[in-house]
Amino acid sequence: MGRALQIPLPCQSVGIAVLGRLVMKTVRDILRIKGGDVWSTTPDSTVYEALKSMAEKNVGALVVLDADTVVGIISERDYARKVILHGRSSKEIRVRDIMTSEVYYARPEQDLQECMAQMTDKRIRHLPALENDRLVGVISIGDVVKALIAEHESTIKHLEDYITGGR
Numbered sequence: 001m002g003r004a005l006q007i008p009l010p011c012q013s014v015g016i017a018v019l020g021r022l023v024m025k026t027v028r029d030i031l032r033i034k035g036g037d038v039w040s041t042t043p044d045s046t047v048y049e050a051l052k053s054m055a056e057k058n059v060g061a062l063v064v065l066d067a068d069t070v071v072g073i074i075s076e077r078d079y080a081r082k083v084i085l086h087g088r089s090s091k092e093i094r095v096r097d098i099m100t101s102e103v104y105y106a107r108p109e110q111d112l113q114e115c116m117a118q119m120t121d122k123r124i125r126h127l128p129a130l131e132n133d134r135l136v137g138v139i140s141i142g143d144v145v146k147a148l149i150a151e152h153e154s155t156i157k158h159l160e161d162y163i164t165g166g167r
Contacts, residue, residue, distance in 0.1 A: 072099035
């Protein structure tokens with residue numbers, strides 16, 4: 001079944017404060033806001049157990065761990081394409097049988113624009129973050145989009161204030 005790993009994140013500055021708003025620039029900035037919980041499952045869990053955990057945690061994917069090693073990701077997309085469309089039963093199939101085993105990673109210092117490009121190019125929605133080969137968190141496409149929108153809004157506000165003299 002799914003479990004949460006409590007991953008302590010070292011204290012460092014978070015993003016750049018612009019006009020009183022936080023602008024997130026890196027994966028580390030997102031992880032500081034989200035916290036260090038990583039929801040996971042094992043390769044030997046049933047797909048049903050993984051789906052139940054996703055529903056309970058309100059997440060779209062789980063990192064698949066064998067001991068402390070990332071061996072894959074299982075997502076709602078994997079379930080839809082590899083179980084439902086083939087008329088298979090989630091209670092009989094193991095996570096290892098449908099998980100995505102080619103996992104792409106992010107680094108905590110990685111720029112969010114790079115993450116967006118990687119996610120778009122690879123057509124993925126979740127990136128585990130590794131630091132010194134240790135899992136430190138997971139970011140989603142939604143996390144990245146939200147952070148980039150906040151950054152753009154902050155830039156717009158800054159430019160508007162500059163043009164109008166802060167009025």
